[in-house]
Amino acid sequence: MKLSAISVIPLTFFFVSVLHRPSNCQQQYIGAAVTNCSSASLSSNGYLCNDNPQSQCQSFMSFRSIPPYDTPSSIANLLDSDPSSIASSNNFTSIGETIPSNHLVIVPVSCSCSGSIYQHSATYTVTRGDYYFRIANSTYQGLTTCKAILGQNYYDPEDIPIGVRLVVPLRCACPSTNQTQSGFSVLLTYIVAQDETIEEIGPRFGVSKETIMKANMLSNHSMIYPLNPILIPLKLEDCRESPGSFYCSCPDGYLRVSGLGHFLCIRVPGKKFPIKLVVSIGASIGFGCLCLFVSAYLLYRYLKKQRSNNIKKKLFEQNGGFLLQQKLASFRSGEKARIFTREELERATDNxxxxxxxxxxxxxxxxxxxxxxxxxxxxKKSKAIDRERIDQFVNEVVILSQINHRNIVKLLGCCLETKVPTLVYEYIPNGTLSQHIHQDRNFSLPWEDRLRVACEVAGAVAYMHSSASVPIFHRDIKPSNILLDEKLASKVSDFGTSRSVPYDKTHITTAVQGTFGYLDPEYFQSSQFTDRSDVYSFGVVLVELLTGEGPVSFARGEDERNRVANFMTMVREDRLGETLDHRVANEARKEDVKAVAMLAMRCLRLNRKKRPTMKEVAMELGLRNSQSLLQINQEVRSMRDEPFQHCDEIHQEILDSTSFSLYTESGSIPR
Structure with a gap:
């Protein structure tokens, strides 16, 4: 499908509006879209990340008790919270206290920015009769949507296996800069009850109607629906002034205690330190310890060993060890990755x-x-230990365990005994392809190496799509993820966002992730990633190999910042030589450059169905590379024009496609 020059403008503004993070106080009210499993609205997946400099914050959610979720412990298990914190925030006597049915419970959670969406991840074990709509609106009472659950799980919505654990992204948000400056330090995701109004909700939490309406982008004529979430900004109160607030604290010198349905601040009196008594007790204890030294030492050794084993077991579970074992068990056995100890890796890296x-x-x-x-x-040492990054760590191990290819970085093993998960790869000494074609222009890669690297990467990705035990989508193909060894052979790396796909599936539906300039426009619109989305990213890499420039260049004028679109214009106007890297222009044969350029244009078609497969791309590049090596000093007129019979037909389509994807001047989507 071709886009006119006029139609590109609204599409471009569509991207800008989708990616814009709210910098003010507002988050759009989701309304009736919460019950629509096929809603195309990005807000149905969760609240958009704003300008808060912290990617993680404290947040609260409301939940109405109903059996079997009628104790702090059971509610904490469902919402992945801390039962003691729930009991403390709601003035319950214990984590096992039975809560009256339909009682409003405030649940403290940790909220983090995942991609462009705020969420708190919980897990849920499927029982008989469960389906995504029921889980979202009955079990979780509207704290999530069936579309959000569907986006992070790959089971058939009509037949979810009983006993599987689903990832459930719960709606939450962090206060924006403006809200923080106004004194609001936390946001409460509140589920509206039947016949409830904002005028009734606000006084319950000491918040004005105007503040709630502004936080949710509502007007005086807006309607709110039951089982729909709204955000309520909260200020940290003094318990002495607001004893009924669940979100209050006591000043220094006071102790916060609960009683009679509210919190109190009690002054703690100071006492003179009894030095003589302490000295006498210390001497007695020292003498007793001297007599029992041998027994105590043996007991210490035993307890230390037990503690070490318990810590290792806890870290193994925390770092996804059981999940990793479960996923690897479903694949055929092959060469096993080595399990390294923490001490081995500390010695290897000088701590x-x-x-x-x-x-x-x-x-x-x-x-x-x-x-x-x-x-x-x-x-490779992970940054954080939240659930999302644990899943990415497990995903990368599982993906690389299925791959055995000379042009894909080899996983040697992992370590599960550290506070953050760690992966061990073969060392690739010559840096990334991006460094070789961008950072040092005087010593950039020769044309022969560029063509060979393109051929190797295409073959590796084609192997992932067509020949691996389970098809794999890379989802972030770019020069900085292509490593070069001592012989300048390429190694595709960074599989943190990759996904394996069952043979009966043609795409995966996920929150948009990747790097601007390399994203497939259709994936950006539909959140559906296919093998042709990797083809699009590879097409951008081919353009970089020809021009020596990235997809976006801020060093140039505004009209020339989109380097890929500029490249397409040059090709269409038969001015390809003006945009080529100096080494390519001096060393490459004209027919080789033209063939690779037209292959890149086919890869970048806006309609993904018209793009070639990676297997076809690899075969064409392999043929071109062989011809270049065998006939480097000859003119092969008979084959020169064959790949380009339909050049004019795709020029405008490719130009529209590239402009559509690269309009924004951002770097990478946050992950």
């Missing part, structure tokens, strides 16, 4: 010394290390 630092990506920090047998490795 993660700054001198061993190699780089940092969206999912972790990479260090160079040397194992005891002399093997040089790259150690």
């Amino acid at each position: 993660y010394s700054k001198s061993r630092f190699l780089g940092q990506g969206g999912y972790g920090t990479v260090y160079k290390g040397m194992l005891e047998d002399g093997t040089i490795v790259a150690v």
